[in-house]
Amino acid sequence: MKLHDLTLSGNCYKVRLLAALAGIELELVPVDFMGGAHKRAPHTDLNPWGELPVLEDGDVVLRDSQAILVYLGARYAGEQWLPRDPLGLATVMQWLSTAANEIQHGPGAARLVDKFGYVLDKADALRRAERILGLLEQHLAHNDWLALQHPTIADCAVFPYVALSHEGGMSLADYPQVRAWIDRVKALPGFVGMPGV
Amino acid sequence: MKLHDLTLSGNCYKVRLLAALAGIELELVPVDFMGGAHKRAPHTDLNPWGELPVLEDGDVVLRDSQAILVYLGARYAGEQWLPRDPLGLATVMQWLSTAANEIQHGPGAARLVDKFGYVLDKADALRRAERILGLLEQHLAHNDWLALQHPTIADCAVFPYVALSHEGGMSLADYPQVRAWIDRVKALPGFVGMPGV
Numbered sequence: 001m002k003l004h005d006l007t008l009s010g011n012c013y014k015v016r017l018l019a020a021l022a023g024i025e026l027e028l029v030p031v032d033f034m035g036g037a038h039k040r041a042p043h044t045d046l047n048p049w050g051e052l053p054v055l056e057d058g059d060v061v062l063r064d065s066q067a068i069l070v071y072l073g074a075r076y077a078g079e080q081w082l083p084r085d086p087l088g089l090a091t092v093m094q095w096l097s098t099a100a101n102e103i104q105h106g107p108g109a110a111r112l113v114d115k116f117g118y119v120l121d122k123a124d125a126l127r128r129a130e131r132i133l134g135l136l137e138q139h140l141a142h143n144d145w146l147a148l149q150h151p152t153i154a155d156c157a158v159f160p161y162v163a164l165s166h167e168g169g170m171s172l173a174d175y176p177q178v179r180a181w182i183d184r185v186k187a188l189p190g191f192v193g194m195p196g197v
Numbered sequence: 198m199k200l201h202d203l204t205l206s207g208n209c210y211k212v213r214l215l216a217a218l219a220g221i222e223l224e225l226v227p228v229d230f231m232g233g234a235h236k237r238a239p240h241t242d243l244n245p246w247g248e249l250p251v252l253e254d255g256d257v258v259l260r261d262s263q264a265i266l267v268y269l270g271a272r273y274a275g276e277q278w279l280p281r282d283p284l285g286l287a288t289v290m291q292w293l294s295t296a297a298n299e300i301q302h303g304p305g306a307a308r309l310v311d312k313f314g315y316v317l318d319k320a321d322a323l324r325r326a327e328r329i330l331g332l333l334e335q336h337l338a339h340n341d342w343l344a345l346q347h348p349t350i351a352d353c354a355v356f357p358y359v360a361l362s363h364e365g366g367m368s369l370a371d372y373p374q375v376r377a378w379i380d381r382v383k384a385l386p387g388f389v390g391m392p393g394v
Contacts, residue, residue: 048335060284064291071287084281087257090268093293094261100297121318138245 001026003068004043004054006033008115010108010160011065012053013194014099018069018156020192022077066096069153082153091147095154099161102132108161110168122169129170133178136162140177144184151188159185163197198223200265201240201251203230205312207305207357208262209250210391211296215266215353217389219274263293266350279350288344292351296358299329305358307365319366326367330375333359337374341381348385356382360394 003019005012005028019026031037031052039050047054047063054061055068062068073082083089106128112118113125136158139146146154163182165172172179185191200216202209202225216223228234228249236247244251244260251258252265254272259265270279280286303325309315310322333355336343343351360379362369369376382388 049332062287062291064294066294067287067290070290071283074283074286086268086271089271090259090264093264093267094259096290097261097263097293097297100294101301104298105302121321124318135246 002029002056003027004029004031004046004052004056006031006038006052008195009033009052010111010164010194011051013160013197014065014156015053015055015068015072016192016194017159018072018077018081018153021151021156021188021190022072022081023190024072024076064100066100066157069096069157073153077153080150080152083148088148092152092154095146096157098132099157102128102135103158103161106130106132106161107165107168107170110170111161111164112168114168125168126170129165129168133162133165133170133172133175136181137175137177140181144181151185155185160194160197167196199226199253200224201226201228201243201249201253203228203235203249205392206230206249207308207361207391208248210357210394211262211353212250212252212265212269213389213391214356215269215274215278215350218348218353218385218387219269219278220387221269221273261297263297263354266293266354270350274350277347277349280345285345289349289351292343293354295329296354299325299332300355300358303327303329303358304362304365304367307367308358308361309365311365322365323367326362326365330359330362330367330369330372333378334372334374337378341378348382352378352382357391357394364393 003015003026031043037043038052044050046061049063053065053068054063062071070082082092106125109120109125110122110129113120113122145151146158200212200223228240234240235249241247243258246260250262250265251260259268267279279289303322306317306322307319307326310317310319342348343355359375
């Protein structure tokens with residue numbers, strides 16, 4: 001099973017993190033992001049969106065880090081990582097939306113500006129980062145994990161860009177519950193980091 | 198089953214649309230959005246995020262339109278709307294991320310500026326709208342539906358803010374495949390619209 005990957009991408013790291021925690025073997029295929037290989041064929045034949053990560057599992061080709069987490073969770077990682085009952089599935093799904101929306105456009109976007117020179121509204125990204133970190137802080141004051149009282153793909157989806165907040169100029173000093181959750185994730189058996197985490 | 202609802206919200210409409218198409222009965226509970234009721238208790242007791250929609254089904258309380266679609270799909274609407282196999286689930290999930298990310302921050306954000314006076318970067322929203330409409334146009338040139346060759350919750354998640362693009366100043370004139378898909382959705386048995394669609 002191949003993951004078309006970029007070491008510095010938090011979205012790719014979501015997948016590497018689940019794979020490490022759930023004992024799923026991945027062959028990493030590095031993509032020359034700085035050289036723009038993700039915007040050209042053959043990568044765009046796999047993913048017309050010109051983005052990373054992409055998963056290839058035999059004939060299966062999937063774009064979008066959340067969708068890849070769902071696939072690995074449902075097919076390989078077991079019910080503990082992605083439950084199949086409607087309420088469990090929807091509870092995890094709330095956080096996959098959060099990862100694609102508030103996290104991506106908050107701490108994720110702020111980091112794109114600072115680390116990769118993207119032309120985005122940094123002030124807007126920091127406002128969004130503050131809002132979502134405040135909501136996370138409130139949620140984690142009463143919950144050890146994002147969903148279902150145990151680690152799931154929800155944690156894998158939200159963790160990377162939160163743990164990388166400082167690379168977008170967002171300190172976690174005022175968010176002790178978030179920092180404690182980061183420490184709990186880091187203490188999970190099999191945990192792997194990435195540069196900056 | 199109660200949907201805390203706003204008629205003019207495309208996110209609430211996603212849920213009303215699936216319910217209508219799949220024959221699920223919802224009791225609509227209008228929330229005084231213009232009066233800010235979504236930002237205060239008792240609404241924030243249901244959803245600390247201060248957002249709409251919220252679904253209440255007995256003891257179940259869910260925020261986030263995509264998560265609500267997953268819940269209704271998995272619990273009430275049947276496999277045709279949300280498959281349970283890993284690949285089918287992940288294929289649909291790709292489009293739920295698209296709804297939460299590119300659609301929300303593209304045509305959705307442009308409409309928030311024009312229709313509700315939100316202070317957001319309109320030029321950025323229009324750039325994102327053009328990109329995602331181009332990708333949709335390309336996808337729909339070879340597919341009648343977003344996922345799995347039949348209507349699923351993926352179509353319900355993406356449809357509203359695409360069909361409302363003109364309310365954010367984005368014309369669909371150059372996107373004939375997108376317009377044909379909109380017509381196909383509108384022709385589904387049970388279809389309901391909303392103001393502007």
